[in-house]
Amino acid sequence: MNVRELMTEPVLTCTPQTSLAVAARLMREADYGTLPVVDAAGRLVGILTDRDVCLALAGTRRNAGNIAVREAMTANVFSALVDDDVRSALAVMKQHRVRRLPVRDTSGNLKGMLSVEDMVVRGLAGDGIGADEIVEALRAMYTRVPVAVELTPGPSDFTPG
Numbered sequence: 001m002n003v004r005e006l007m008t009e010p011v012l013t014c015t016p017q018t019s020l021a022v023a024a025r026l027m028r029e030a031d032y033g034t035l036p037v038v039d040a041a042g043r044l045v046g047i048l049t050d051r052d053v054c055l056a057l058a059g060t061r062r063n064a065g066n067i068a069v070r071e072a073m074t075a076n077v078f079s080a081l082v083d084d085d086v087r088s089a090l091a092v093m094k095q096h097r098v099r100r101l102p103v104r105d106t107s108g109n110l111k112g113m114l115s116v117e118d119m120v121v122r123g124l125a126g127d128g129i130g131a132d133e134i135v136e137a138l139r140a141m142y143t144r145v146p147v148a149v150e151l152t153p154g155p156s157d158f159t160p161g
Contacts, residue, residue, distance in 0.1 A: 001128045003089050004082045006119060007103045007112030013038045016045060016070035023069050024053050036102045036110050037073050043108040046073035079104050082111050086129050089114055094137040116141075 014023045014035045023035055027050055037046035048069050056072035057064055079102045080089040089101055093116065103112040116134065123129045 001086050001123065002082070003080045003084045003086055003103055003114055004112075006086055006122050006128075007082070007114045008118055009112035011036055011102075011110055011113050013110065014048065014069055015039070016068060016073065018069045019065050020053050020056060020067045020069060020072060021064035023048055024050070024064060027053075034100050034113075035069075036077075036113065037069055038110050042110060044077060044079060044102050044104050044110045046070070046075045047077045047102060048073045077102060080114055081106065086114075086119060086123055087133065090116075090119065090129060090133060090137050094140045097141045099141065 012026060012030050012032060012035060014026065014037055016037055016039070018037075027033065027035060033050045035048045036044055037048055039045050046069075052072045052074065053064075056067060060067070078092055078096045078098055080092060082103055082105055093099065093101060099117075100113055100115045102110055103114050104110055116138065119129055119134055124131055124134075
């Protein structure tokens with residue numbers, strides 16, 4: 001079974017010039033956690049997650065309408081090709097701990113999105129992917145690696161009450 005058979009299309013996208021406010025509104029309205037970022041020719045140039053939006057806003061006092069997606073997006077995007085086997089796509093997800101992969105053609109044009117959920121809903125039937133393979137990948141994706149965090153004192157905009 002190949003990625004084309006399981007991917008979701010059409011894909012909601014944004015551009016690097018889109019503001020975070022507009023991108024976040026698109027995510028909310030479509031109930032998406034990620035937006036692929038494409039250039040004017042439709043080539044995949046990045047991906048923006050709801051987490052990217054939150055972290056970009058947490059690190060600044062700028063308004064979301066004044067921050068471009070290119071400032072918050074991840075430019076090094078892991079993706080799958082439309083004709084890849086679903087097992088190879090799942091291996092990419094597992095290795096890089098991502099639940100969603102943009103799907104592109106060999107020219108880099110975005111064609112769809114493939115999520116772990118797509119594999120569960122449509123891939124478990126027939127000659128698709130096995131439930132045990134999905135569970136193994138999810139375990140790898142969700143392995144927590146503790147990180148020491150030290151908060152630095154600084155000015156705060158927080159006002160109690």
